[in-house]
Structure formats: structure tokens, C-alpha cells
Amino acid sequence: MLHISAEQIHAGLDYPALIEALRDMFRDGCEMPVRHHHQIEVPGAPDATLLLMPAWQPGREIGVKVVSVFPGNGDRDLPAIMGQYLLLDGETGAPRALLDGQALTVRRTAAASALAAGYLARPDAARLLMVGTGALAPHLIQAHAAVRPIREVVVWGRRSDRAQAVVDGLDLPHIEFSVADDLAAAVGTADVVSCATISVDPLIQGDWLRPGQHLDLVGAFRPDMRESDDVAVTRARLFVDTRAGALKEGGDLAIPLSAGVISETDVLADLYDLTRGDAAGRVTDDDITLFKSVGAALEDLAAAQLAVARLDGAKS
Numbered sequence: 459m460l461h462i463s464a465e466q467i468h469a470g471l472d473y474p475a476l477i478e479a480l481r482d483m484f485r486d487g488c489e490m491p492v493r494h495h496h497q498i499e500v501p502g503a504p505d506a507t508l509l510l511m512p513a514w515q516p517g518r519e520i521g522v523k524v525v526s527v528f529p530g531n532g533d534r535d536l537p538a539i540m541g542q543y544l545l546l547d548g549e550t551g552a553p554r555a556l557l558d559g560q561a562l563t564v565r566r567t568a569a570a571s572a573l574a575a576g577y578l579a580r581p582d583a584a585r586l587l588m589v590g591t592g593a594l595a596p597h598l599i600q601a602h603a604a605v606r607p608i609r610e611v612v613v614w615g616r617r618s619d620r621a622q623a624v625v626d627g628l629d630l631p632h633i634e635f636s637v638a639d640d641l642a643a644a645v646g647t648a649d650v651v652s653c654a655t656i657s658v659d660p661l662i663q664g665d666w667l668r669p670g671q672h673l674d675l676v677g678a679f680r681p682d683m684r685e686s687d688d689v690a691v692t693r694a695r696l697f698v699d700t701r702a703g704a705l706k707e708g709g710d711l712a713i714p715l716s717a718g719v720i721s722e723t724d725v726l727a728d729l730y731d732l733t734r735g736d737a738a739g740r741v742t743d744d745d746i747t748l749f750k751s752v753g754a755a756l757e758d759l760a761a762a763q764l765a766v767a768r769l770d771g772a773k774s
Contacts, residue, residue: 459553459554459555460554460556460766460770461556462556462557462766463558463561464558464560464561466765466769467557467562467761467765468561471569471768473568473569473572473600473604476565476566476761476764477569477573477604479569479760479761479763480566480570480573480757480760480761481573481733483756483757483759483760484573484729484730486515487730488514488756488759489513489514490512491513491755492702493509493703493755494508494509494510495507495509496508496509500528500530503529503530504528504529505529506527506528506530507527507680508524508526509524509525509527509541510522510525511523511525511758513755513756513758513759514759515759516548517548517549518548518763519545519547519554519759519762519763520545520547521544521546521755521758521759521762522546523541523542523543523559523562523755523758524541524542524543524544524559525541525559525563526539526540526541527539528540529656537592538593538656539560539563539564539593540560541560541563542556542557542558542559543556543557543558543559543562543758544557545762545763555762555765557762557765560593562758562762562765563753563758564593565597566758566760566761567594567597567598567676567751567757568594568597568598568600568601569757569761570699570753570757571598571652571674571676571751572601572602572604572605573605573733574674574697574699574729574732574749574751575605575606575650575672575749576606577732577739577740578672578697578739578740578747578749579605579649579650579740579747580649580670580743582607582649583608583650584607584609584610584649585608585609585611585612586599586602586603586608586610586650586651587611587614587638587644587645587647587650587651587652588611588613588614588624588652589614589615589641589651589653589654589655589661590614590615590653590655590677591613591615591616591620591623591624592654594654594676594677595613595624595654596628598652598674599611599628599630599652602650602652602674603630603633606649606650608650609632609633610633610635611625611628611634611635611636612635612637612638612647612648613625613635613636613637614637614639614641614644618637621637621638641661642666645662645666645667646666646668648671649670650672650674651672651673651674652674653673653674653675653676653677654676654677655685656677656678656683657677657678657683658678658683659684660685660686660690661686662675662685662686662687662690663687663690664688664690664692664694665689667693667746669743669744669745669746670743670744670745670746671747672740672746672747672748672749673694673746673747674751675708675710675748675749678708678709679707679752679753680707680708680709681706681707681709681712681713682709682713684708684709684710684713685710686710688714688719690748691710691714691719691720691724692714692719692720694747694748695726695745695746695748696725696748696750697725697727697732697739697747697749697750698711698725698727698728698729698749698750698751699729699752699753699754700728700729700730700754701725701728703752703753703754704725704750704751704752705725707752708751710750711725711750727739
């Protein structure tokens with residue numbers, strides 16, 4: 459059985475190739491049961507979440523990811539998200555590979571946002587605002603830059619030193635980086651706003667948005683969390699990674715849905731629809747588009763298959 463480290467995943471899963479692997483997987487489809495989602499009490503810290511995410515394609519590999527999300531880990535200088543991914547042979551069930559789950563998750567999550575942005579962001583989008591300073595932030599920046607001509611990136615976080623650390627950790631010579639102190643002002647000048655936080659209260663106010671923007675909401679993975687307010691979701695054309703997940707698991711849509719602010723028919727398409735050409739993404743330059751993702755097991759399966767294929771190819 460192969461053991462694939464975080465370093466091997468980051469080295470082997472370049473964003474252009476991974477985005478195409480996700481596009482193919484959404485087009486082809488796979489078996490993807492509803493994930494197991496368990497809340498775990500952590501004494502003296504915010505509740506944690508345990509996720510079990512299986513997926514398979516008949517005759518090909520079977521994969522399952524075990525993920526723990528501990529929001530209090532930031533105070534311990536530990537990543538909030540940790541996990542492992544097990545890939546099994548689809549004919550015998552024999553273990554094929556064990557992959558670092560955290561690295562696989564951040565890369566496939568960023569790639570899914572970039573895949574969506576390829577349909578939803580303006581083709582000339584050049585200014586990206588990154589809201590959040592966690593492990594996903596640098597990957598989202600790199601992934602968006604792989605599909606749009608990003609020339610300027612502004613990073614905002616509740617702590618400016620962590621925002622600066624994100625900037626200092628990136629080496630993209632063609633991009634100008636800065637740290638924002640004023641979130642409203644930074645939103646107002648961005649072409650793409652990408653959010654990856656564990657916020658419970660909305661950070662992005664719909665009144666700040668202007669025509670032509672694309673809003674990428676990656677954090678707020680529980681129904682009681684949200685990164686955008688009701689005004690934002692009513693002003694934007696709404697898209698999701700998968701309807702089954704995003705309409706129930708992420709508060710950005712689940713909360714306004716339960717309150718009757720929007721209806722399920724307001725969600726125009728998911729990544730199945732977009733990749734298969736069954737629905738349009740951005741229609742006009744003035745559209746405000748909103749993409750909500752909560753992650754899907756098929757994304758992990760596509761990423762794991764690509765990582766194993768590349769590692770096997772490198773050894774041959």
C-alpha cells in the first residue's frame with residue numbers, strides 16, 4: 459500500500475491538472491452517500507466535528523475520508539482540520555493508498571472553488587480578496603490565480619499578523635500582495651471575494667457588493683455558521699458545489715432558506731450542471747455570482763486518484 463505524504467500531494471497535484479480532474483469527475487459522476495457528520499463536545503473549547511466521507515465508482519477505486527475539525531486548534535497553533543484518506547481497490551477491496559487527508563482536503567477544496575470561478579467569475583477578474591488566514595487561504599489564492607488573470611491579492615483576517623503571514627508565505631512574482639484593515643473597503647474593490655473562515659456571524663454584507671463581482675464562500679461548514687448576510691444571497695445569482703450538501707450543511711444558504719428569504723429554486727445550478735453544460739454560469743458582466751461549497755466526497759476521490767496515478771507514474 460502506498461503512503462502519500464502531504465508534501466507529495468502538494469508537489470503532485472498542481473492546480474490546472476486537479477481542476478480538470480474535478481471537472482471530469484463531476485461530469486462522469488460517482489456513487490456518493492450522504493456523509494456522516496457528528497458533533498463532538500470538547501471540554502473547554504468549541505465543539506468539534508467528525509466527518510466520514512465515502513465515494514466510489516463501480517469497477518474503479520473506493521475511497522473514504524475521515525476528517526476531524528477542531529475550531530479551537532488555532533489557540534494551540536494546530537490546524538483546525540486534520541484527517542486521512544484511504545483508497546481501496548474497487549474489485550477486491552484491498553487497500554491501495556493512504557493519503558494525508560489535510561493536504562488532500564485543502565487542495566481539492568481550493569480546486570473546486572477555482573472550477574466554479576471558471577464558470578462564474580468575470581474572465582477579466584484581476585483583483586482577489588482573501589477573507590481568512592487559515593490553511594486554505596494560500597491554496598485558494600493559488601487556485602483562483604490558475605483560472606483567472608489575478609494580478610492583485612488583498613488578504614484580510616481578524617488578526618493582521620496572520621494576514622501578513624499568508625502574504626509572506628506565498629511566492630507568486632506576478633501578483634502584488636497587501637493586507638487589508640478595512641474589510642468593507644476591500645470588498646468594494648475586489649473582483650473575486652473568497653472566504654474561508656469559521657465565522658458564525660456574517661462577515662460579508664450584501665450592501666458592500668457591486669455589479670460584476672464573484673463571491674466564493676468556502677468556510678461556514680455548519681448550519682449555524684455563515685460568512686454572508688441575507689442581502690448578499692438575495693442580490694446574487696446562487697450556485698453550489700452539490701445541492702444535497704450546500705443547501706443543508708452550510709448556513710450561508712441553510713439559514714436564509716429556513717427563514718424563507720430564498721427558496722431552493724433560487725439556486726440556479728451546482729457543479730454537475732455547470733460542468734455538463736446543463737445550466738449557464740455568469741450570463742452578463744454585471745452579474746453578482748455567489749458560490750457556496752461545503753465539500754463533496756467525489757472531489758476527494760478525484761484528487762486521490764490523480765495523486766496515486768502521478769506517484770505510480772513517477773516510480774515507473
